[in-house]
Amino acid sequence: xxxxxxxxxxxxxxxxxxxxxxxxxxxxxxxxxxxxxxxxxxxxxxxxxxxxxxxxxxxxxxxxxxxxxxxxxxxxxxxxxxxxxxxxxxxxxxxxxxxxxxxxxxxxxxxxxxxxxxxxxxxxxxxxxxxxxxxxxxxxxxxxxxxxxxxxxxxxxxxxxxxxxxxxxxxxxxxxxxxxxxxxxxxxxxxxxxxxxxxxxxxxxxxxxxxxxxxxxxxxxxxxxxxxxxxxxxxxxxxxxxxxxxxxxxxxxxxx
Amino acid sequence: xxxxxxxxxxxxxxxxxxxxxxxxxxxxxxxxxxxxxxxxxxxxxxxxxxxxxxxxxxxxxxxxxxxxxxxxxxxxxxxxxxxxxxxxxxxxxxxxxxxxxxxxxxxxxxxxxxxxxxxxxxxxxxxxxxxxxxxxxxxxxxxxxxxxxxxxxxxxxxxxxxxxxxxxxxxxxxxxxxxxxxxxxxxxxxxxxxxxxxxxxxxxxxxxxxxxxxxxxxxxxxxxxxxxxxxxxxxxxxxxxxxxxxxxxxxxxxxxxxxxxxxxxxxxxxxxxxxxxxxxxxxxxxxxxxxxxxxxxxxxxxxxxxxxx
Numbered sequence: 001x002x003x004x005x006x007x008x009x010x011x012x013x014x015x016x017x018x019x020x021x022x023x024x025x026x027x028x029x030x031x032x033x034x035x036x037x038x039x040x041x042x043x044x045x046x047x048x049x050x051x052x053x054x055x056x057x058x059x060x061x062x063x064x065x066x067x068x069x070x071x072x073x074x075x076x077x078x079x080x081x082x083x084x085x086x087x088x089x090x091x092x093x094x095x096x097x098x099x100x101x102x103x104x105x106x107x108x109x110x111x112x113x114x115x116x117x118x119x120x121x122x123x124x125x126x127x128x129x130x131x132x133x134x135x136x137x138x139x140x141x142x143x144x145x146x147x148x149x150x151x152x153x154x155x156x157x158x159x160x161x162x163x164x165x166x167x168x169x170x171x172x173x174x175x176x177x178x179x180x181x182x183x184x185x186x187x188x189x190x191x192x193x194x195x196x197x198x199x200x201x202x203x204x205x206x207x208x209x210x211x212x213x214x215x216x217x218x219x220x221x222x223x224x225x226x227x228x229x230x231x232x233x234x235x236x237x238x239x240x241x242x243x244x245x246x247x248x249x250x251x252x253x254x255x256x
Numbered sequence: 257x258x259x260x261x262x263x264x265x266x267x268x269x270x271x272x273x274x275x276x277x278x279x280x281x282x283x284x285x286x287x288x289x290x291x292x293x294x295x296x297x298x299x300x301x302x303x304x305x306x307x308x309x310x311x312x313x314x315x316x317x318x319x320x321x322x323x324x325x326x327x328x329x330x331x332x333x334x335x336x337x338x339x340x341x342x343x344x345x346x347x348x349x350x351x352x353x354x355x356x357x358x359x360x361x362x363x364x365x366x367x368x369x370x371x372x373x374x375x376x377x378x379x380x381x382x383x384x385x386x387x388x389x390x391x392x393x394x395x396x397x398x399x400x401x402x403x404x405x406x407x408x409x410x411x412x413x414x415x416x417x418x419x420x421x422x423x424x425x426x427x428x429x430x431x432x433x434x435x436x437x438x439x440x441x442x443x444x445x446x447x448x449x450x451x452x453x454x455x456x457x458x459x460x461x462x463x464x465x466x467x468x469x470x471x472x473x474x475x476x477x478x479x480x481x482x483x484x485x486x487x488x489x490x491x492x493x494x495x496x497x498x499x500x501x502x503x504x505x506x507x508x509x510x511x512x513x514x515x516x517x518x519x520x521x522x523x524x525x526x527x528x529x530x531x532x533x534x535x536x537x538x539x540x541x542x543x544x545x546x547x548x549x550x551x552x553x554x555x556x557x558x559x560x561x562x563x564x565x
Contacts, residue, residue, distance in 0.1 A: 017387040095360060128356075133361050137431075174431060183501070220395040221393070221394045224378060225391045226388050238550050254530050
């Protein structure tokens with residue numbers, strides 16, 4: 001089976017975000033960037049399926065400016081076979097990204113598309129579902145387990161995916177080709193070794209443009225402002241449980 | 257133009273998050289319609305029709321909609337979408353699963369986790385794990401959005417008398433099949449709807465120690481939550497997780513026990529009215545957002561708290 005994985009370059013999850021003083025956006029100059037954590041899990045899952053002999057080829061794709069080559073090289077160092085950059089400006093909306101990814105998927109014809117459930121910058125949680133809709137593929141979002149039983153996928157073309165839902169877990173059987181989006185609990189991503197990082201430099205990386213893919217990108221959404229969230233007033237430290245209970249009852253009045 | 261909300265339910269009762277979406281919808285337009293797609297879901301329809309502010313309930317009752325798979329519900333919504341200026345769903349796992357699919361089929365963008373309605377085309381939503389707040393304007397013909405329930409009050413569940421319409425469309429999804437569900441059982445209030453929450457983190461040490469929190473939870477009528485660290489360590493099931501990748505809560509009182517206060521956890525609870533932190537590390541970041549902090553060993557402080565309530 002051939003697997004297509006999408007990855008996004010985002011601000012590193014440990015960075016404390018600063019909003020620009022003109023309130024137009026978050027300040028990304030000289031900020032550490034990394035692969036979106038949910039995308040790392042998607043890459044890891046694809047590579048594990050390859051190691052199990054289920055997948056034959058893993059192709060990674062990223063939509064954005066040239067800087068995302070670094071993210072693609074990271075995925076190649078982790079074990080992906082080749083990479084595709086769709087050359088656009090950064091920060092497109094989910095629908096535009098989904099249209100570009102759907103076109104790449106039509107060209108590549110993967111059996112399975114694995115994506116992160118959301119990017120930690122825009123927090124949209126949309127792209128995987130949109131790709132599935134545009135391709136009319138079934139979807140299994142927020143996956144915590146992907147099971148491809150031996151022979152199963154060939155015979156029935158079906159995989160079983162356990163999803164994290166609000167009340168607990170739900171298992172779906174979906175027919176390939178399909179889209180799966182990853183939740184954090186799906187796996188523990190590996191680190192790239194230095195030899196693999198060196199080898200990744202020689203792996204193929206193709207560049208495509210929206211025009212190549214025949215996608216017209218534009219958005220009807222505009223940012224009016226980006227502001228810091230309201231700050232919580234500094235609290236106090238209490239010396240004992242008795243004092244805490246007293247404050248909750250008589251000052252905050254949240255306990256009767 | 258009317259507003260359509262995809263109602264969330266389990267075929268037996270309407271989920272509370274739908275009530276918050278109704279409030280958001282009434283701030284956009286007075287004509288609010290609810291779609292109930294499910295199987296043998298008549299009680300849900302009764303509840304939906306009684307919600308104040310709802311003018312019409314559309315019912316698609318068929319075995320194909322029993323588990324509200326995104327593949328069929330999205331196509332059903334597309335079939336009835338014309339005439340609506342806005343289509344809303346709750347920002348729950350069900351809403352997040354289905355709505356982007358509808359948006360793509362309608363070729364419009366979507367706004368996720370809306371916390372405020374500025375006007376019928378301008379909305380407010382958190383980005384970067386709640387560390388920035390974006391105000392966005394959309395000129396899409398149909399404005400699609402998921403509603404974060406903690407941003408809006410719940411609509412009143414009685415007094416409404418909505419008109420009803422039965423939908424006959426049967427959209428089967430032959431490439432996605434429900435296999436099973438494992439739901440966590442609990443007598444406590446639902447996490448996202450609770451007025452009081454007590455959460456444990458890695459500092460709890462193990463799953464058995466979470467029983468310590470139960471005594472306090474019982475006395476306060478609280479729900480029990482957890483940090484990602486506690487879930488990953490296998491102390492408690494993941495549906496208790498509060499945070500960017502778990503549930504977003506905003507109770508009157510949030511008690512964080514043995515939780516350091518990582519960015520990802522704060523994203524899920526920092527809109528709580530009063531935050532209490534109990535942690536033995538006085539430098540833990542949780543103390544920067546806590547209204548009342550107690551530097552103490554939780555294994556002594558929690559039983560003492562239970563006894564003094």
